[in-house]
Amino acid sequence: MKKILLTLTFALALNSVSAQTETVETKNSDFNKWSIELAGGFNKAQRPWTSGFRTDTPNFFVGDLGVRYMFNNQFGLKADFGCNTFEEKNGTNNFSTRYYRVDLQGVANLGRIMNFETWTNTIGLLGHAGFGVAQLEDQNSALTDKMANFIVGVTGQVKLTNRIALTADLTTILNAKQNANFDAALTGPGGGFEGILFNGTVGVTVYLGKNAKHADWVVLNDDRFSAIDARFMAIENKMLDSDKDGVADYLDEEANTPAGSLVDTKGKSIDKNNNGVADATEDFILKNYGSGNTSPLLSNNELITSLINGGYVATYYDFNQSTPTSDSTGNTDFILTYLRNNPSASVEITGHADEIGSSAYNDKLSKARATNVKSTLTAAGIAESRLTIVAAGEDTSVNKNSDAARKLVRKVTFRVK
Template sequence: MKKLVYLIMLMPLFAVSQEQQNEELSNDEAYQEYEPFEEYDQWFLEFGIGGNKAARTHTGAQPQFLNPSNVTETINTSLISGLHANLAIRYMFNDKFGLRFKGGFNDISEDEDRSTTSFNSTYFQSSLETVFNLGSILDFQNWTNNFNLQFYTGFGAGLLLPDDQFVDDEDLTFSAIAGFTPMFRLSDQVSLKFDFMTAVNFDQDYNWDGISTTTTRAVDGIMFNASVGLNIALGKQKKNIDWYHVYNNEVNEIALLREELNALKQKMTDSDQDGVLDFLDREPGTTNGVAVNTKGIAVDNNQNGVPDELENTLNTKFVSQSEFRDSQSKENASDVIRSLITKGYINVYFGFDSVVPEASSIQDINSIVLFLKQNPSENIELTGYTDPVGNKAYNEKLSNNRAKYINDILVSAGVDQSRIEFKGSGVNPNFENNSEYSRKLSRKVKVQLK
């Protein structure tokens, strides 16, 4: 029993020692560990009022089989022996651990129905306690935002003033303390608390009544206290650390809501500006100006894989029949286009993760169509490339789809399929891809003469 008492007494010393070690740490990690708590009040004033139960020992209250013959009086106390009041100051090092200094007053009287004489003793208490904030330790915020529970243990000293009708003396006692405190949040600064404490005394010379001295070997006295009161945060902050777990949970919830809101904002954008929001768009990256249906898919009535407006542009604006006839008279036109293709100046570029060419590349597609129609003996090879974003298998597929898309446009414009070969080569190896501009140049279909 004594070993347990000594262990309980040493626990506050361990807590103080650990806190001093933390304060001595000069590295950034220790600083960052406690920095968040600067936004919270860490000092508290506590007070309560209730009752006490002086459980043992009392004069002549031993079991009958002991019944000493020299005992002429029998004293017992009621379930509530008398008034109890307490006042405390507490400091929390963080959201889980703290120290409290507490003082208490107890008025002790007899149970009239089970005592042969009356008495009235007074007992003053003081204690230093280690406080454990179970709300943060056990994550109470998962099921409540208004209830908290603290457990504490420590050691203390007391002064027993026995009834002076029996003895004119003072009795100094030493105690091991343990208890728990349910708390209900009334506001950010004030909590309603119910405190239940047990004090185990040793080195207590007199029984609670003062009529006789104690005869026990180890535990000389036991006192139970129960009280209701208030816990008030001291400081200028709007939040106190007793409810850190609740505030922290609310911050996390707000962060999640912000993420959801940002995701919703992202969905409400229309990246390709086709009039269909991204989260409804089944064909992102549609070429600017191309008509789409309500699902964001480019209109392709003849189902040839080429958007109608892009197809009409190729057939009417750039390579109309009259324009083609006129070009026949320009013998050097083919030589110019051949030179541009050979030097690598004619390429078709794409947006990110898209197989539809950029509007700026329509002129180059027209030049290819014009050249092939003017030179029926010429054949070409289309090689698709991507930027380095994405995995290898996906990029190889995307590059092949880009090359095929341009192939389909040329075929739909009247070029025989036998004159065109296409393939995908994955990530473009000719660019460092260390900038946004470089990545744009990487996303292309290269045109080569065979």
């Protein structure tokens, strides 16, 4: 029994020391650390006794007052003062003694160490052990006996509020150098831890401090799984492929590639003949309008005109921007090349916006986008008379709540006249 008690004390002492070397995050956690503990109950003095002297089982009264400080949510220290009374059991010799003690103890929050929070938020368990001094006094004489003590115990907790908890404690006290029996009879110089006393108390703990919770009930890094989930969600979002071209959005430099288009590793449409039109788009037009189709055979120039008027050539914009994205400026170059090769042609430039924001603002933004493209073309030498702008305002054809869908309608399209 003594070996077990000493082992527990040694472990608590080590844990109390290690608590002072916890991480900065633990030390600075936002929780209360101080508490006051008040309890009362019964005792059982096991030994030493003089023959013919005994107390009732259990024997009343025990009183205990303690002040506790927690370094973190697992380890702390407490100083406490206790008083025990001993009086004769009916049918035994009369006596009346008092036992006073003061102890300094290490405290381990066993509830947190054993992860009670996985099944309860209101039940806790503390372990405590330490050393102190004590004095036994005879109420019928001037006899006093000073001694050292070792104390160890466990305290069950039930949280009522963030400020108050009920407690139930079982404690064992070992007295060293106890010269008098608990009945006040002198026995000569005491030896090692020969005196044994058991206390059982119930009480209340009052938590002090300005924070919402005390260390007894705080779970550090409780949001660690939420943070991990957020990281996984971020990875999943990055791996989305909105245009289904096989290239994840975060790597895709052309996020609106038509379905089925052949793209490079950056998500850009492949244009092997360098005519400014993605090969997949050209194949589609040739298949539906080219030789062998029931539609009349179209010349290359007519194919390009159909491509432009069908909305396959467009410039795209980031949210609330009137300057095209860097990966769609090539489509403005495509229109420039077409106008230079067809000097009699003119182009209607239509600006579009998504549904975010007021309709009036989106009308203004769509016009600004079309005007920006017109300015680029006139600066490149295209006569202003060949260019007209249209502010189409909001495009309501896509899901307003989908960011990927809104990207598809923040654009400028062209129509050859």
